[in-house]
Amino acid sequence: MExxxxxxxxxxxxxxxxxxxxxxxxxxxVLRMVGNREDAKDIAQDAFVRAYRNRQxxxxxxxxxxxxxxxxxxxxxxxxxxNQERSAYSLDDPKLKEQxxxxxxxxxxxxxxxxxxxxxxxxxxxxxxxxxxxxQYEDKSNDEIASLLSITEGAVKANYFQAIQKLRVSxxxxxxxxxxxx
Amino acid sequence: xxxxxFKEHLDDFxxxxxxxHISSALKTHLHDCRDCRTEYETHAALLALLDKQAxxxxxxxELDDFVPAVLNNIDVKKAYRAWFYRLxxxxxxxxxxxxxxxxxxxxxxxxxQNGGIVEYAESLKMYSSLIAAVFGNGMAQEIETAxxxxxxxxxxxxxxxxxxILSMGDEDLKKLESKLEELKNDKG
Numbered sequence: 001m002e003x004x005x006x007x008x009x010x011x012x013x014x015x016x017x018x019x020x021x022x023x024x025x026x027x028x029x030v031l032r033m034v035g036n037r038e039d040a041k042d043i044a045q046d047a048f049v050r051a052y053r054n055r056q057x058x059x060x061x062x063x064x065x066x067x068x069x070x071x072x073x074x075x076x077x078x079x080x081x082x083n084q085e086r087s088a089y090s091l092d093d094p095k096l097k098e099q100x101x102x103x104x105x106x107x108x109x110x111x112x113x114x115x116x117x118x119x120x121x122x123x124x125x126x127x128x129x130x131x132x133x134x135x136q137y138e139d140k141s142n143d144e145i146a147s148l149l150s151i152t153e154g155a156v157k158a159n160y161f162q163a164i165q166k167l168r169v170s171x172x173x174x175x176x177x178x179x180x181x182x
Numbered sequence: 183x184x185x186x187x188f189k190e191h192l193d194d195f196x197x198x199x200x201x202x203h204i205s206s207a208l209k210t211h212l213h214d215c216r217d218c219r220t221e222y223e224t225h226a227a228l229l230a231l232l233d234k235q236a237x238x239x240x241x242x243x244e245l246d247d248f249v250p251a252v253l254n255n256i257d258v259k260k261a262y263r264a265w266f267y268r269l270x271x272x273x274x275x276x277x278x279x280x281x282x283x284x285x286x287x288x289x290x291x292x293x294x295q296n297g298g299i300v301e302y303a304e305s306l307k308m309y310s311s312l313i314a315a316v317f318g319n320g321m322a323q324e325i326e327t328a329x330x331x332x333x334x335x336x337x338x339x340x341x342x343x344x345x346x347i348l349s350m351g352d353e354d355l356k357k358l359e360s361k362l363e364e365l366k367n368d369k370g
Binding site for chain 2: 019024031048053136137168
């Protein structure tokens with residue numbers, strides 16, 4: 001709470017502590033949406049900078065994290081809209097190739113599957129991707145997503161439905177009568 | 183429950199988010215309807231598959247420079263904001279050039295009263311390249327940044343050059359018109 005007071009008053013140190021506390025979570029949701037670590041970092045940082053700049057309009061009852069989260073999600077969508085032909089979607093970090101306890105064969109299968117999922121998610125248009133990510137990986141409800149993206153709940157459902165239909169087609173070979181092939 | 187209602191609640195059901203009475207009705211329907219059972223199994227399998235991507239790891243030191251970068255950017259942003267207030271003369275000069283090149287009357291184009299503002303907004307589509315050509319890419323970049331500054335809390339839609347001018351208050355617009363008139367007279 002002290003940090004929030006400091007943040008509103010323009011105290012850089014207090015703000016820095018808030019950034020440090022929430023950076024990973026904000027970065028994670030942006031990365032899920034844009035699928036590129038470098039871009040995700042830029043966007044997540046920009047979200048915090050904008051939060052600081054607009055701190056006078058911050059309402060404490062909504063919570064600092066919720067506020068920055070909203071900014072970050074919308075910045076990520078803006079980014080996707082502006083960069084439709086951007087580099088391939090991938091959550092893999094090239095520096096993290098080895099997973100402990102994983103055999104070579106397992107790794108090949110896992111890598112292939114992850115690449116297929118990345119590709120399928122990366123092919124979704126901006127808003128469908130955003131809605132899907134928020135529901136699947138951020139565990140948000142339709143009304144929460146509608147509020148975050150300033151769209152109707154009907155639009156959330158429609159976008160989610162379209163995203164799921166596309167993913168089902170893209171990942172069809174990995175699904176077999178309700179069971180995972182791998 | 184019919185198949186349509188089943189499909190509407192299917193995702194919530196698979197995620198364990200459906201209300202108890204709905205879950206109960208869904209289970210009954212599942213038992214009776216083979217098509218919906220297949221649909222359920224396929225959807226559950228898809229979500230399970232996608233869940234394999236639920237975890238990803240941060241690289242070593244990946245966010246080490248995050249906080250310092252944000253704090254540095256705050257200062258940079260302050261400088262950018264100052265740019266916005268210094269934009270009006272550059273914009274005015276660019277409009278004059280636009281008018282001279284295309285032979286339009288800036289007074290008409292800037293007037294909110296006679297609908298010329300729409301035509302004016304259309305002409306602004308050339309701003310980015312014009313400003314880059316006249317002032318260099320650095321200025322165009324500054325304007326782009328100032329444009330981004332206008333996006334309050336990362337709004338869903340981006341604000342273009344048109345909005346930058348159209349968002350000016352009457353007083354600023356008047357100043358712009360006056361500057362244009364002055365430059366026009368100087369030229370004349």
